[in-house]
Amino acid sequence: MEDLQDFEKLNINWFPGHMRKALRGVGDQIKRVDVVLELRDARLPVTSQNPDLQNLLINKPSLILFNKSDLADPNQIKKWESKLKNESTKPFLFVDVKKRKGLSQIIPNSKKLMQTRWENLRQRGIRPPVLRLMVIGIPNVGKSSLINALARRGATQTGPKPGVTRHQEWIVLGQNAELLDTPGILWPKIQNTIDGLNLTLIGGIRDEIVGVEKLANYLIQLGKKRFSQKLLARYKIDGCEAQSSQEILHQIANNRGFFRTGGNVDIQRVSEMLLHDFREGLCGPINLDLL
Numbered sequence: 001m002e003d004l005q006d007f008e009k010l011n012i013n014w015f016p017g018h019m020r021k022a023l024r025g026v027g028d029q030i031k032r033v034d035v036v037l038e039l040r041d042a043r044l045p046v047t048s049q050n051p052d053l054q055n056l057l058i059n060k061p062s063l064i065l066f067n068k069s070d071l072a073d074p075n076q077i078k079k080w081e082s083k084l085k086n087e088s089t090k091p092f093l094f095v096d097v098k099k100r101k102g103l104s105q106i107i108p109n110s111k112k113l114m115q116t117r118w119e120n121l122r123q124r125g126i127r128p129p130v131l132r133l134m135v136i137g138i139p140n141v142g143k144s145s146l147i148n149a150l151a152r153r154g155a156t157q158t159g160p161k162p163g164v165t166r167h168q169e170w171i172v173l174g175q176n177a178e179l180l181d182t183p184g185i186l187w188p189k190i191q192n193t194i195d196g197l198n199l200t201l202i203g204g205i206r207d208e209i210v211g212v213e214k215l216a217n218y219l220i221q222l223g224k225k226r227f228s229q230k231l232l233a234r235y236k237i238d239g240c241e242a243q244s245s246q247e248i249l250h251q252i253a254n255n256r257g258f259f260r261t262g263g264n265v266d267i268q269r270v271s272e273m274l275l276h277d278f279r280e281g282l283c284g285p286i287n288l289d290l291l
């Protein structure tokens with residue numbers, strides 16, 4: 001891919017103090033919950049899994065939820081589903097919190113994971129306790145939105161930028177269940193630059209870490225390869241093969257009339273627009289981890 005080697009040297013890491021603290025908090029609370037709901041992004045099924053959280057999940061009943069399925073390529077979802085059916089040792093669901101797809105299966109599937117333990121309690125005459133769930137995952141993957149959707153109210157704060165939830169918070173559900181919301185957690189060193197760029201594209205890492213313009217350049221390079229027709233049609237570009245991503249950015253800014261005072265094109269503004277369009281799914285459903 002054109003220019004991708006330019007990105008090879010980037011050091012894309014975001015692990016502020018609140019994440020380190022949140023990781024410790026997850027480690028402390030995990031013994032007190034029955035089932036962990038591990039959220040990942042359906043566009044990045046592998047890369048959006050936090051290796052540090054995986055370590056805490058060994059021997060813990062957990063359900064993997066691939067969220068934002070509405071933004072992922074349906075053909076890729078099918079491929080991932082059949083691969084994971086064969087390979088995953090953990091149960092999983094592809095969900096779309098925004099359109100409430102797959103949500104009704106979450107509590108019953110979690111209860112199923114507790115079946116044997118709860119059956120033992122019943123046999124000893126003890127009523128099974130309230131189901132306690134903890135929701136974990138990288139920033140901005142939709143943890144708080146999922147909790148609000150299950151609770152059917154705005155019980156916890158959500159937002160389009162990563163790092164909205166800063167503290168653990170218990171939310172009570174009607175169905176004999178309680179959910180613990182946790183802050184999004186990354187890991188100290190993201191080894192591969194492309195993984196870092198993809199995590200930033202889906203909104204898991206703050207844009208400022210990479211820089212909005214650089215990220216938009218990366219998006220255009222992806223677009224040239226993966227959704228060039230959408231790029232051409234949506235932004236009225238005349239052919240993108242021969243042009244560099246920077247030239248394409250300039251052309252889009254020109255077409256949209258994005259100028260600074262003085263007459264230069266406003267690259268910041270056009271970059272922000274492209275990232276916004278991608279994140280809203282306006283360039284079509286696109287997977288970044290490909291099978």
Ligand SMILES: Nc1nc2c(ncn2[C@@H]2O[C@H](COP(=O)(O)OP(=O)(O)OP(=O)(O)O)[C@@H](O)[C@H]2O)c(=O)[nH]1
Pocket residue numbers: 067068069070071095096097098099138139140141142143144145146157158159160161162163164165166182183184185
């Ligand atoms: N398209 C789409 N957007 C979603 C979906 N679920 C959540 N979102 C959006 O994703 C953004 C992040 O949602 P949050 O629920 O705040 O994410 P979070 O994981 O709690 O984020 P942190 O608290 O920052 O770790 C919001 O703008 C949501 O509206 C989904 O299934 N599809």
Ligand SMILES: [Mg+2]
Pocket residue numbers: 143144145157158164165182183184
């Ligand atoms: Mg949150």
